[in-house]
Amino acid sequence: MMSESQELILESVRKYHREQQRETSFVPGVTPLLPSGAVIDEDDRVALVGAALDLRIAAGVSSRRFEREFAKVLGLRKAHLTNSGSSANLLALTALRQRELGDRRLRPGDEVITVACGFPTTVYPILQNGLLPVFIDVELGTYNTTAERVAAAIGPRTRAIMIAHALGNPYPVAEIAALAERHGLFLIEDNCDAVGSLYQGRPTGTFGHLTTASFYPAHHLTMGEGGCVLTDDLRLARIVESLRDWGRDCWCEPGENDTCHKRFGQQQGGLPYGYDHKYTFSHVGYNLKNTDLQAALGLSQLTKLPEFGAARRRNWARLRAGLDGVPGLLLPEATPGSDPSWFGFVLTVAPDAGFTRAQLVAHLEARRIGTRVLFAGNLTRHPAFADQPYRVSGELTNSDVITENTFWIGVYPGLSIEMLDYMAASVRDFVAARG
Numbered sequence: 491m492m493s494e495s496q497e498l499i500l501e502s503v504r505k506y507h508r509e510q511q512r513e514t515s516f517v518p519g520v521t522p523l524l525p526s527g528a529v530i531d532e533d534d535r536v537a538l539v540g541a542a543l544d545l546r547i548a549a550g551v552s553s554r555r556f557e558r559e560f561a562k563v564l565g566l567r568k569a570h571l572t573n574s575g576s577s578a579n580l581l582a583l584t585a586l587r588q589r590e591l592g593d594r595r596l597r598p599g600d601e602v603i604t605v606a607c608g609f610p611t612t613v614y615p616i617l618q619n620g621l622l623p624v625f626i627d628v629e630l631g632t633y634n635t636t637a638e639r640v641a642a643a644i645g646p647r648t649r650a651i652m653i654a655h656a657l658g659n660p661y662p663v664a665e666i667a668a669l670a671e672r673h674g675l676f677l678i679e680d681n682c683d684a685v686g687s688l689y690q691g692r693p694t695g696t697f698g699h700l701t702t703a704s705f706y707p708a709h710h711l712t713m714g715e716g717g718c719v720l721t722d723d724l725r726l727a728r729i730v731e732s733l734r735d736w737g738r739d740c741w742c743e744p745g746e747n748d749t750c751h752k753r754f755g756q757q758q759g760g761l762p763y764g765y766d767h768k769y770t771f772s773h774v775g776y777n778l779k780n781t782d783l784q785a786a787l788g789l790s791q792l793t794k795l796p797e798f799g800a801a802r803r804r805n806w807a808r809l810r811a812g813l814d815g816v817p818g819l820l821l822p823e824a825t826p827g828s829d830p831s832w833f834g835f836v837l838t839v840a841p842d843a844g845f846t847r848a849q850l851v852a853h854l855e856a857r858r859i860g861t862r863v864l865f866a867g868n869l870t871r872h873p874a875f876a877d878q879p880y881r882v883s884g885e886l887t888n889s890d891v892i893t894e895n896t897f898w899i900g901v902y903p904g905l906s907i908e909m910l911d912y913m914a915a916s917v918r919d920f921v922a923a924r925g
């Protein structure tokens with residue numbers, strides 16, 4: 491039940507939101523067209539302020555509700571919120587290192603197959619856990635790898651595969667999951683850029699043993715900062731929860747006690763019998779929790795996931811049609827069998843285009859059209875990897891092409907058709923002037 495003063499405040503918040511949103515018309519070349527961004531409506535703002543008024547400043551009811559509802563959206567049994575997608579990746583991979591997994595547990599020096607071209611925090615957890623990344627190349631056009639490349643990279647010490655769906659475009663995840671199954675490997679799907687995408691009619695994030703999401707403003711749903719680890723495997727879920735929550739063995743929510751009815755009735759490790767279960771630590775963990783402020787916003791955002799996905803698909807299709815046939819550019823392609831909820835619209839400048847990526851990007855940025863490179867490009871070329879151990883399977887030719895010649899522009903739901911048409915026209919004008 492809301493108090494009168496709370497109702498008044500939230501009504502003022504709605505009014506304030508409407509004032510902030512007052513329609514400003516799109517001025518080509520002046521209005522910045524971001525590559526990505528949060529789309530926050532009145533209800534989102536009210537949800538966030540409502541949680542603040544209640545002083546739900548740590549994880550609480552909204553966090554637990556978000557976990558249940560988001561798991562339901564993906565049809566998975568368990569979801570655990572984190573403070574970022576990177577933390578979610580760290581937890582997912584660290585879970586595979588734990589002793590509960592017996593012989594299947596990953597051990598130092600074991601190999602994890604991943605792609606060379608993408609976001610670094612898909613790969614860092616492999617190194618942070620003392621494991622060896624095995625880099626494979628991706629295709630141009632889909633910017634994803636193939637099951638054949640994964641198969642060729644499997645060696646005697648390969649234990650897991652950890653790959654992100656590229657900018658919303660699913661990789662052939664059913665085939666890669668089948669390969670993992672045949673070889674007894676774990677599969678982690680980094681779904682941070684692809685929440686709402688489908689492969690063979692099934693949501694990405696539901697093929698692997700573990701999957702992750704990010705709720706940074708650029709992503710399909712936002713909490714400001716935030717992430718999530720999901721799984722259908724209750725044993726893995728327990729490990730993830732413990733690792734997220736300081737490595738503790740107890741699973742009581744803050745303010746709860748003795749939900750196991752054995753708080754003072756067990757003996758673990760070298761501890762005396764009856765040592766408080768609340769302070770018994772079964773994993774070398776972290777504190778990567780979120781807050782209810784974030785989760786309250788996330789719950790409000792979650793109701794809009796289908797509409798956000800529809801807008802991303804519509805925006806991508808509009809750019810794709812607007813740029814069809816433009817010479818000198820490789821246009822993006824959905825992976826066969828997929829229905830991507832796109833994160834961005836990727837373009838690669840052909841070697842014989844007669845212009846460079848730098849020139850095209852400068853032209854677009856001058857028109858206030860925001861551009862991004864495909865994250866790190868070939869990760870192995872970054873200073874961070876200079877002194878890190880890794881193995882490369884095959885050549886990284888396409889990852890190098892992407893590093894030199896690829897960039898992307900926005901399709902996020904905050905862009906209107908008029909804006910997208912201006913973006914496509916700006917690319918076409920540039921190419922026509924050079925052709």
Ligand SMILES: Cc1ncc(COP(=O)(O)O)c(C=O)c1O
Binds near residue numbers: 574612654716717
């Ligand atoms: C594929 C992928 N994985 C993980 C992350 C990390 O997410 P976060 O920024 O929430 O840490 C990103 C970031 O954009 C990403 O693109």
